[in-house]
Amino acid sequence: xxxxxxxxxxxxxxxxxxxxxxxxxxxxxxxxSYHKSxxxxxxxxxxxxxxxxxxxxxxxxxLKEENxxxxxxxxxxxxxxxxxxxxLEIDTISMPKYTLTPALVTKNSYTAKxxxxxxxxxxxxxxxxxxxxxxxxxxxxxxxxxxxxxSRVISILNTTSQINAKLKKSNHIGILKWDGKxxxxxxxxxxxxxxxxxxxxxxxxxxxxxxxxxxxxIGTLKDFKLSPTEDxxxxxxxxxxxxxxxxxxxxxxxxxxxxxxxxxxxE
Amino acid sequence: MNNLAxxxxxxxxxxxxxxxxxxxxxNFMGYINPYIYILFILLYPIKNNRMLFLFLSFxxxxxxxxxxxxGGVHAAASVTIAYIRPLFLKFSFGTSYxxxxxxxxxxxxxxxxxxxxxxxxxxxxxxxxxEIFAISQLLLIAKKTLFSGxxxxxxxxxxxxxxxxxxx
Numbered sequence: 001x002x003x004x005x006x007x008x009x010x011x012x013x014x015x016x017x018x019x020x021x022x023x024x025x026x027x028x029x030x031x032x033s034y035h036k037s038x039x040x041x042x043x044x045x046x047x048x049x050x051x052x053x054x055x056x057x058x059x060x061x062x063l064k065e066e067n068x069x070x071x072x073x074x075x076x077x078x079x080x081x082x083x084x085x086x087x088l089e090i091d092t093i094s095m096p097k098y099t100l101t102p103a104l105v106t107k108n109s110y111t112a113k114x115x116x117x118x119x120x121x122x123x124x125x126x127x128x129x130x131x132x133x134x135x136x137x138x139x140x141x142x143x144x145x146x147x148x149x150x151s152r153v154i155s156i157l158n159t160t161s162q163i164n165a166k167l168k169k170s171n172h173i174g175i176l177k178w179d180g181k182x183x184x185x186x187x188x189x190x191x192x193x194x195x196x197x198x199x200x201x202x203x204x205x206x207x208x209x210x211x212x213x214x215x216x217x218i219g220t221l222k223d224f225k226l227s228p229t230e231d232x233x234x235x236x237x238x239x240x241x242x243x244x245x246x247x248x249x250x251x252x253x254x255x256x257x258x259x260x261x262x263x264x265x266x267e
Numbered sequence: 268m269n270n271l272a273x274x275x276x277x278x279x280x281x282x283x284x285x286x287x288x289x290x291x292x293x294n295f296m297g298y299i300n301p302y303i304y305i306l307f308i309l310l311y312p313i314k315n316n317r318m319l320f321l322f323l324s325f326x327x328x329x330x331x332x333x334x335x336x337x338g339g340v341h342a343a344a345s346v347t348i349a350y351i352r353p354l355f356l357k358f359s360f361g362t363s364y365x366x367x368x369x370x371x372x373x374x375x376x377x378x379x380x381x382x383x384x385x386x387x388x389x390x391x392x393x394x395x396x397x398e399i400f401a402i403s404q405l406l407l408i409a410k411k412t413l414f415s416g417x418x419x420x421x422x423x424x425x426x427x428x429x430x431x432x433x434x435x
Contacts, residue, residue, distance in 0.1 A: 013317050017350040020325040024343035027329075028397050031338025042336050047287075051334075054288050109291075109335070111298045113399055116336040152336065180399075 031114060033160065041145045041152050042107060042118045048150030051106040052120050059104070059247075066247050073136040098213055101125055101251040103133075106150075110157050110183040110243050117141065117153040121251065127151045130211060132252040138217040138240040139163070139205060140249055151251075156218075157183055157243055165218055165237075166206040170195055173206050176218060176237070183243050185222060188235040193226060195233070203237050210260050212252065271312060279327060282307050287334035298411060301418040304331060305390055306426065308349050309383060313356065324349035337398060344393040348386050355385055383423050384416075391416045 008015065042048065103125075107118035121127045123146050133140040133153050141161065145152040154161050157178050165176040165188055174191040188203060201221040207214030222238040254260070286304040293300050308324050328342030335341070359382035360374060391412040399408055 013321070013350075016318055016321055017346060020321060020346045021343055024325070024328065024339035024346060025397070027332065027339030028343060028400075029338075031336075032400055042334060044333070047334050050284075050288075107334075111294050111300070112335075112337065114336070114338075118336075 042116065043122070043145045043147045043150040043152035045147065045149070048106070048118060048120075048122075048147065051118055052150075055104065055106040055120070062247055069136065069247070076136075097255055099253045099255060101127060101253065103127070103151075103249050103251055105246045105249055108244075108246050110155070113159050113180045115155040115157040116144075117155055117246070119143075119151045119153060119249065119251070120149070122146050122149040122151050124148055126253065127251050128253075130257075131254070132211040133249050134212070134216055134252060135241055135246065135249050137242070138219065139212065140241060140243070140246065142211055143251065155243065156186055156239070163212070163218075164206040164208045165203055167191065167195065167197060167221075168202040168204045168215070170197070172197075173208065174232075174235070176203075184239055186219070186237050186239055188221075188237050189227075189232065191233040191235060193231045193233060197221060197224060197233065197235070199223060203235075210254050210257055213254075275307070275311065275323075278307055278310075279323070283327065283330050283334070286331060291335060295418070296414075299414045299418055301415065301422045302391070302394070303419055303422050303426065305345065305348065305387065305419075306423055308345060308352065309386060309423070310427075311349075311352075321346060321349050340394055340397040343397055344390045347393055348390045351389070352386065355382055358382075359385070379427070380424070383427075384420055387416050387419050387423065388412070391419070 042051065101121060103119040103121040105117050106120050107116075109115045109117070117133075117140070119127070119133070127143060127146055129143055129146060131143045133143060139156060141153040141155040141158070142163070143151050144154045156163060156176065159178055159180050161176075161178060163176040164173065166173045172191050172195040174188045176186055176188050178186045191197070199221055203218045203221060205212040205214065205216040205218060217240050219237040219239040219241075222236040224233050224235040226232075227234050282304040286302065290301055290303065304327060307327055311320055311323075325342050325346045328345030329339065331337075331341040332339055359378045392408075395408045395411045395415075399411075
């Protein structure tokens with residue numbers, strides 16, 4: 001017993017080092033699996049607050065670009081209204097299925113393998129896990145962690161992210177992943193080898209998951225090849241969103257999510 | 268002693284903020300970022316309580332992981348170089364480093380260079396290996412380690428000579 005204690009005392013620095021290292025590696029491994037990194041994330045009071053206050057200043061430098069983007073979006077929406085007034089009036093009778101919450105990106109990253117964004121909206125604004133995040137140009141990612149005032153988004157530029165997607169023209173369904181190389185190109189897998197595709201085709205969300213509505217733009221088909229077994233395509237998708245330059249985003253909340261979840265868990 | 272604690276706390280906070288808010292947005296050539304926060308570990312007083320030093324290094328790494336959403340990779344890399352630092356002090360400054368109070372500004376450039384370069388190299392190797400976590404990407408890991416390491420070393424040398432008190 002005495003010797004055991006002596007051993008511990010003699011090697012206490014080394015043992016302490018091993019302890020700290022294993023904690024760090026534990027966190028690292030957790031962060032490599034989807035939806036697991038609960039403790040160490042930037043959606044907390046301290047880092048969220050600091051990012052937001054710095055972003056308040058930085059934001060002024062992009063006011064002009066932001067204005068232009070909003071103007072364009074407004075323009076597009078207005079033209080939709082004028083062209084489809086009839087259709088819209090019918091639509092408003094039915095209950096809305098999704099609500100949008102505007103938010104500001106306070107931290108963005110796109111150079112690592114696991115990229116996350118931090119937003120300045122959290123639980124007190126009705127933002128919760130598994131809600132989708134988009135901009136006017138296309139999808140950004142999915143909320144994965146929230147605190148009272150901030151939330152963290154798994155970017156589509158994250159090797160653990162998987163999003164249901166389809167080819168707009170033929171409705172073939174696949175899964176959008178990212179190989180960690182370019183922040184402008186993502187990969188669409190599991191598209192049937194029989195599908196007729198060509199470069200320039202539009203890729204959108206499929207609406208099969210409860211996170212995103214149907215037909216939200218993801219990008220266009222850049223190039224493709226058949227997988228080794230020749231039964232599906234591996235497609236490079238040029239993202240429509242410039243993920244390196246994000247300002248305002250919208251968080252999508254599916255109002256029927258509880259109903260859908262309870263329905264699906266009954267199966 | 269009190270003064271020393273204060274200097275180091277200020278250095279801790281200052282380096283974390285600089286790293287998280289400015290240096291990690293550089294993304295030179297798409298992926299090259301300097302990681303100068305390890306200056307805290309490199310310049311920590313030589314006569315120290317090792318347990319406290321290890322813990323502070325761990326805390327430093329973990330704080331950055333919080334900011335950068337990187338799990339625990341910075342913590343692992345930081346605590347490792349903190350643990351092996353005495354070895355490199357011995358290697359670079361000779362065996363008698365512990366008995367004299369070395370001021371980094373008073374040492375020869377060559378010694379200082381080898382000390383900084385070696386620890387930065389090890390730190391970056393661990394950092395990128397854990398971050399990318401794939402044997403198949405060894406080339407990418409090597410590339411990132413080399414370029415980011417050079418960038419870090421360059422900045423560290425500049426900062427170190429800028430902020431060291433000139434003693435004739």
